[in-house]
Amino acid sequence: MVFGPDGVGKSDLIRLAQSKGIPAYDVEAFGHNYEDRKKGFKVLESMEKSDYILFGAADLKLADINPFMKTVLLLPPNYDQLIEKSDQYDYVLDDVNVNFSLLKDILIKTNCPKEYLF
Numbered sequence: 001m002v003f004g005p006d007g008v009g010k011s012d013l014i015r016l017a018q019s020k021g022i023p024a025y026d027v028e029a030f031g032h033n034y035e036d037r038k039k040g041f042k043v044l045e046s047m048e049k050s051d052y053i054l055f056g057a058a059d060l061k062l063a064d065i066n067p068f069m070k071t072v073l074l075l076p077p078n079y080d081q082l083i084e085k086s087d088q089y090d091y092v093l094d095d096v097n098v099n100f101s102l103l104k105d106i107l108i109k110t111n112c113p114k115e116y117l118f
Contacts, residue, residue, distance in 0.1 A: 001055045001057050001058070001065050001069050001070070001072070002014075002054065002055065002056050002057060002070050002071075002097065002106065003060075003062075003071060003072065003073045003074070004055045004057075004074035004076075005057055005075070005081075005087065006074060007076065007077070008074045008075065008096065008098075009054055009096065009098030010019065010026070010056035010057065010058070010074065010075045010095050010098075011026050011075065012098045013054075013056065013074075013098050013102065013106070014026045014054065014055075014056045016098070016100060016103050017103055017107075020103070020118055021116070022029075022052070022053065022107070022112070022116045022118065023042060023048065023050040023054065023056055024031075024053065024054040024055070024060070025053065025054075025055050025056070026055075026056045027040070027041050027055055027056055027057055027058040027060055028056065028058040030044070030046065030058075034059050034060075036041045037058050037060065038060060038082055039058065041055065041060060041064070041065075041105040042064075045066070050115065051098045051113055052110075052111075052113050053113050054106075054107075054109060054110075054112075060087075068089045070091075070109070070111065071088075071089045071090045071091070072089065072090065072091045072092075072093060072106055072110065073086055073089040073091070073092045073093070074093055074096050075092065075093065075094040076078060076093070076095075076096060077095045077096070077097070078095075079094065079095075086093070090109070090110075091106075091109050091110075093105070093106075097099065100118070104117065104118065108116075
């Protein structure tokens with residue numbers, strides 16, 4: 001699950017993953033508000049049978065996801081705001097620029113099956 005502030009590139013990252021055949025979903029596409037997106041995420045999470053799925057979190061909260069799911073917090077270059085509880089994420093990547101290198105780094109950190117690595 002990829003978290004981050006608006007504009008950091010979560011949706012771009014999901015599109016890159018999809019272009020490589022990796023099961024990836026942008027939670028923003030599940031609805032126009034938090035409750036709809038949370039509901040859509042829960043439905044898809046329960047139906048998807050893949051061993052590995054990459055989600056862009058939109059406005060989901062850590063409490064909304066399975067505690068065994070790996071979490072990544074992306075922060076854009078020169079992001080000066082304090083991120084509360086950043087120690088609760090498995091990985092915090094700052095000064096990110098969304099590209100295939102970042103995607104590969106995230107796939108490795110989140111134990112992606114080798115079949116999806118490029």
